[in-house]
Amino acid sequence: MKKWIMMLCFALIASIIVPQSPANASTNFKDIGDTHRAKAEITFLVEKGFVNGVSNTHFVPSRQVTRAEAAAMLGRSLGLNGTKQNTGFSDVGAGNFASGYIKEMVKKGVISGYPDGTFKPNTVLKRGEMAILINRAFGYGGNSVSAAATNLMNKGIAQGFPDGTFGTEATIIRADFAVFLARSLNESFRVKPGEVSFSTTMYVNTGSDTLNMRSAPSNSGKVISKLKSGTAVGVGTSSNGWSNIRVNGVVGYVATSYLSTTKPGSVLPSPAPIGGSDLTVILDPGHGKQDSGGIGNGYMEKNVVLNIGLHTKSYFDKTPINVKMTRTSDTFMELRDRAKFASKNNGDIFVSLHTNAFNGTANGQETYYYAKTAATNPNVKQSRALAIYLQNRMMEAWPTLRNRGVNPNNSAGNYAVLRENTVPAALVEMGFIDNSTDIKYIGSEAERKKMGRALFLGTLDYFYNYEGRTDILPYYSTVSGSPAKKLH
Ligand SMILES: [Zn+2]
Known part of the structure; x- marks a missing residue:
């Protein structure tokens, strides 16, 4: 009983910074151990609800901060209203997780866009920009990069690099942004004159060799550790070619010439900047309005599939993956338009x-999935893999239902939404609405929510197992899940 249908779009960039049980979140980050140099500052900000992890279990301190993220973290710290809204920027839709903060920060003159009407929300923030943002947000007065940097250094909020520069063009990672933000908000975190704070992050850059960390600033100092290239270190003071550093709570000295301001071999630590994934999932709840779809046991298909679609979206909303839906209410869209919707909205997959x-x-x-190789939709292998991962999770969610499997759809009456799509596409039939067994699941709100989680997980499984997208792995923890094994 298929006749699908419908749309309406909804750009949702989920937040890494969405508020979530702030009281206990900080202690749960597996990547922020007790000796992490920014532990105290991150804990302070998380407990205040100003900053959150990428998930409940990971803070990902080494990821660079995007402009949208910075706006959200600062906006929250300033107590601004973060309700999503239209921003006027062509590249920040009302669905962007930071749209509310971006709009409010622009109104206050803290942040601005570019002359072409864009905001570039996913561009990573540079230290110079960070300095100006903090100056404006907290009223320190520095309007040029150099004045802003000087203010931050004088106040003990930020420090320069060993070469005497502020590192204006260097990007800034989440751990360091957290430190600067905490120091801006709470003077007790600031560096007192004469104090060594080890808060300038640099990276060991020695190629395949290790770097000797010594007990004193000379080659006769005892070697207390051997650091691998790429290790992040907190740099305190530097003089005569030696830098005083701290790593995992241990303090020592290394030759300054082997430290770099960026992590060797990686411009961006993550393929997908946080705050704006490059992935977009198209969800297509079938039927709608005049087209009820199948009817049985007092339920209409158009209503239950919309409900499950909205549940599915709510899971994606806790990640940076974008979701667009062909419909979000009881409306109707022609089948062909649904297929076109995917390409129009740069969808990566269609469900x-x-x-x-x-x-x-x-x-x-x-x-x-559509299986005719000479079809308008050339993504046969991808579509099959997507179907396999979805079916696997559907059976996991509603385990007592019969498994009718993954089926190629290439008959004369094949489905337009699959056939005419231009992206990997699958159509799930989650059960029989007129069957007395299946309706126990279909008719239950709690079970439909489980199905939403299943479709979310099946999609992640496809991205991870078929597309090799390891950057989506942290999103499993938003539902306490883990990746399926390779099934395709
Ligand atoms: Zn249907």
């Missing part, structure tokens, strides 16, 4: 949501 109906006797779950 059409349906329930089956027969005569009450058929039951179970199945997933379809």
Whole structure:
């Protein structure tokens, strides 16, 4: 019983900084151990609800901060209203996780866009920009980069690099941004005159060799550790070619010439900047409005698949992955327009949501993909893999239903939303709405929510296992999940 349908778009960039049980979140980060140099500052900010982890378990301190993230973290710290809204910037839709803060910060004159009407939300922030932002946000007065940097150094909020520069063009990582923010908000975190704070992050840059960390600033100092290239160190003072550093709570000295301001071999530590994933998932709840879809047991297909679609979206909303839906209410869209919707919105995958109906006797779950190689949709292998991962999670969610499997759909009556799509596409039939067994799941709000989680996980499984997108791995922890094994 398929006749799908519908759309409306909803750009949702989920936040890394969405508020979440701030009281206990800080202690749970597996990547912020007790000796992490920014532990106290991150804990302070998380407990205040100003900054959150990428997930409940990971803060990802070494990732660079994007402009949108910086706006959200600063905006929250200033107590601004973060309700999502239109921003007027062509590249920041009302669905962007930071749209509310960006708009409010622009109003206050703290942040601004570019002359071409863009904001470039996913561009990583530079230290010079960070200095100006903090100056404006907290009223320190520095309007040029150099004046802003000088203010931060004089106040004990930031420090320069061993070469005497502020590192205006260097990017800034989450751990360091947290330190600067905490010091701006709370003077007790600031560096007192004469104090060595080890808060300038640099990286060991020795190629395949290790770097000797010594007990004193000379080659006769005892070697207390051997640091691998790429190790992040907190630099305190530097003189005569030696830098006083701290790593994992241990203090010592290394030759300054082997430290660099950027991590060797990686311009961006992560393929997808936080705050704006390059991935977009298209969800297509079937039918709508005049087209009820299958009917049974007092339920209409158009309503249950919309409900499951919205649940699915809510899971993606906790990650940076974008979601666009062909419909978010009881409206109708032609089948061909649904297929076009995916390419129009730069979708990476398309998932059409349906329930089956027969005569009450058929039951179970199945997933379809278009399999004709000479088709308009050339993504046969991708679509098949997507279908496999979705079906696997659907069965996991509603385990007592019959598994009708993953089926190629290439008959004469094949589905336009699959056939005419231009991205990997699958159509899930989550159960039979007119069957007395299946309706126990389909008719339950709690079970439909589970199905939303399943479709979220199946999609992640596809990105991870088929596309090799390891950057999405942290998103599993938003639902306490883990990747499926390779099934395709
Ligand atoms: Zn249907």
